Amino acid sequence: xLDLFYTPFSEFEFMQRALVGVIAIALxxxxxxxxxxxxxxxxxxxxxxxxxxxxxxIGYLVAGLSLPAMTIGGLFAGVIVAVxxxxxxxxxxxxxxxxxxxxxxxxxxxxxTIVSLRGSNVDLLHVLxxxxxxxxxxxxxxxxxxxTITVLALALLYRPLVLECxxxxxxxxxxxxxxxxxxxxxxLVVMNLVGGFHALGTLLAVGxxxxxAAASRFWSNDIxxxxxxxVAIGIASGLSGLLLSFHAELPAxxxxxxxxxxxxxxxxxxxxxxxVLWLAWPGKHLEA
Amino acid sequence: MPxxxxxxxxxxxxxxxxxxxxPAAAQNAQKxxxxxxxxxxxxxxxxxxxxxxxxxxxxGPNGDAHVYSPTPADGRRLTEAxxxxxxxxxxxxxxxxxxKSSGTRAAKIEAAKGVKTLEGEAGGHDHGHGGxxxxxxxxxxxxxxxxxxxxxxxxxxxxxxxxxxxxxxxAYLGRLDAVEAEIRGLVAGIPADRRRIITSHxxxxxxxxxxxxxxxxxxxxSTESEASAKDVARIIxxxxxxxxxxxxxxxxxxxxLMERIAxxxxxxxxxxxxxxxxxEPGGPAGTYIDxxxxxxxxxxxxxxx
Numbered sequence: 001x002l003d004l005f006y007t008p009f010s011e012f013e014f015m016q017r018a019l020v021g022v023i024a025i026a027l028x029x030x031x032x033x034x035x036x037x038x039x040x041x042x043x044x045x046x047x048x049x050x051x052x053x054x055x056x057x058i059g060y061l062v063a064g065l066s067l068p069a070m071t072i073g074g075l076f077a078g079v080i081v082a083v084x085x086x087x088x089x090x091x092x093x094x095x096x097x098x099x100x101x102x103x104x105x106x107x108x109x110x111x112x113t114i115v116s117l118r119g120s121n122v123d124l125l126h127v128l129x130x131x132x133x134x135x136x137x138x139x140x141x142x143x144x145x146x147x148t149i150t151v152l153a154l155a156l157l158y159r160p161l162v163l164e165c166x167x168x169x170x171x172x173x174x175x176x177x178x179x180x181x182x183x184x185x186x187x188l189v190v191m192n193l194v195g196g197f198h199a200l201g202t203l204l205a206v207g208x209x210x211x212x213a214a215a216s217r218f219w220s221n222d223i224x225x226x227x228x229x230x231v232a233i234g235i236a237s238g239l240s241g242l243l244l245s246f247h248a249e250l251p252a253x254x255x256x257x258x259x260x261x262x263x264x265x266x267x268x269x270x271x272x273x274x275x276v277l278w279l280a281w282p283g284k285h286l287e288a
Numbered sequence: 289m290p291x292x293x294x295x296x297x298x299x300x301x302x303x304x305x306x307x308x309x310x311p312a313a314a315q316n317a318q319k320x321x322x323x324x325x326x327x328x329x330x331x332x333x334x335x336x337x338x339x340x341x342x343x344x345x346x347x348g349p350n351g352d353a354h355v356y357s358p359t360p361a362d363g364r365r366l367t368e369a370x371x372x373x374x375x376x377x378x379x380x381x382x383x384x385x386x387x388k389s390s391g392t393r394a395a396k397i398e399a400a401k402g403v404k405t406l407e408g409e410a411g412g413h414d415h416g417h418g419g420x421x422x423x424x425x426x427x428x429x430x431x432x433x434x435x436x437x438x439x440x441x442x443x444x445x446x447x448x449x450x451x452x453x454x455x456x457x458x459a460y461l462g463r464l465d466a467v468e469a470e471i472r473g474l475v476a477g478i479p480a481d482r483r484r485i486i487t488s489h490x491x492x493x494x495x496x497x498x499x500x501x502x503x504x505x506x507x508x509x510s511t512e513s514e515a516s517a518k519d520v521a522r523i524i525x526x527x528x529x530x531x532x533x534x535x536x537x538x539x540x541x542x543x544x545l546m547e548r549i550a551x552x553x554x555x556x557x558x559x560x561x562x563x564x565x566x567x568e569p570g571g572p573a574g575t576y577i578d579x580x581x582x583x584x585x586x587x588x589x590x591x592x593x
Contacts, residue, residue: 012521013552116359133520134544136551242517251514 026234028147033213045206053111218271379422491563534590
């Protein structure tokens with residue numbers, strides 16, 4: 001019985017690499033996803049998937065179908081879009097979601113125009129997005145570096161970041177760390193996303209960021225516990241998704257996200273903090 | 289007075305516009321404008337039509353027609369064309385809607401009509417492509433059916449060129465026969481127990497059916513599908529068990545999965561092969577005949593060594 005869990009990984013190197021890759025993305029993406037969720041920026045991931053197109057297009061114009069060039073280009077484009085959206089939302093009346101929507105649409109249109117000018121009809125994003133089953137050494141190093149940098153940066157920025165989420169006005173009154181913190185955080189988001197797209201494809205990169213975070217919300221009110229839980233749920237979904245893909249022949253990326261989704265639905269129903277079952281049948285209030 | 293001047297210049301402008309279209313209409317009478325959906329088909333149409341047709345291709349060299357999304361310029365090209373050549377067999381999922389939305393009155397010809405089709409997935413699990421494998425041109429016998437369909441369509445649209453089209457088609461069919469003989473010769477030169485090839489997606493099943501080399505792929509019949517861990521594991525086990533020497537990546541696929549498989553099994557990545565699109569015109573597979581020849585030579589070189 002234990003064989004079913006163990007053999008796929010012992011027999012095949014690509015499965016081991018897939019597991020390492022998934023653990024890396026869960027480690028970096030989980031905490032970042034929790035903060036995104038708390039700041040009501042959960043749809044940033046999908047917007048970013050489109051916003052990186054002009055960067056990838058310029059990389060393609062400069063270096064042809066070279067994945068490093070397109071990834072670096074995408075990174076720049078993503079950072080510019082995220083930072084611009086962040087600045088607009090801080091200094092004008094427009095909020096984060098609207099400013100991001102405006103900039104990513106602009107970016108996407110620009111990207112499509114650049115690609116069409118070249119005259120070729122290559123679907124750049126289709127080429128750029130990878131699959132979890134094909135992780136080579138450099139990609140694994142990329143993923144691990146990204147999650148290491150993310151964890152370290154979050155450790156450094158933890159207090160201003162939390163305060164930004166829960167009481168930004170107070171933060172502004174006691175410190176000037178608010179804006180730089182937010183911008184560095186956006187940089188981390190883009191880094192995790194673009195690295196994720198390059199290595200794993202959109203679905204996995206965004207899904208591993210948002211679903212475990214959303215699931216963890218139903219188990220605790222404490223941000224630290226939420227971050228730890230989201231990492232744990234991410235790793236567990238990755239493991240179960242890979243095993244499902246191996247034994248039940250499901251495509252790998254979707255299988256992982258379906259597992260994370262199942263974790264989310266279970267949390268939604270059974271979670272201690274605001275889960276549906278607890279809302280429907282609240283326990284008795286303590287009475288004197 | 290302003291209104292009279294405005295009316296006069298408006299009238300003059302309209303007349304100028306109307307007159308400008310006359311030379312264009314005069315030119316149209318010379319060459320038959322046709323559109324082919326992808327490069328392989330475009331090359332065949334060019335060979336049959338010769339000087340009498342002007343061919344525009346929608347999905348260019350190295351383009352992937354499985355996941356192509358058409359542009360408004362493509363719609364415009366359709367309206368200007370007299371015939372639209374498609375592969376059929378649901379290769380181009382986007383063409384029906386494009387034809388409808390462009391409102392073109394061109395004749396829509398399915399080049400693969402009359403071809404004996406193969407079912408979608410050999411393993412029984414259908415990745416949603418629903419039905420036949422569209423890569424019929426990988427067998428020269430089917431390519432001849434394509435050429436016959438193209439020739440008949442061109443004759444139907446342009447009676448005056450009947451003799452030219454028939455002559456061109458006959459010459460091209462002769463060259464196809466020569467390539468087929470070369471393919472069979474090279475296949476015969478490969479030892480029977482080594483006739484097995486791994487490619488990225490299931491593009492060569494018609495080639496397999498016609499010439500007897502076994503093809504295995506992790507991705508299904510369309511590049512839109514995603515491989516499962518079991519598919520990849522199966523292929524790795526097969527490569528290890530049968531000691532397959534080389535794996536191949538097509539020009540329209542992502543090489544990374546093949547590279548991973550090659551690294552894990554010790555197989556080599558062979559030369560790039562061309563399955564769904566030609567290479568750029570000066571390249572190793574700039575025409576359909578060059579493509580078939582390049583592919584079989586790549587397969588044979590890797591398997592015979």
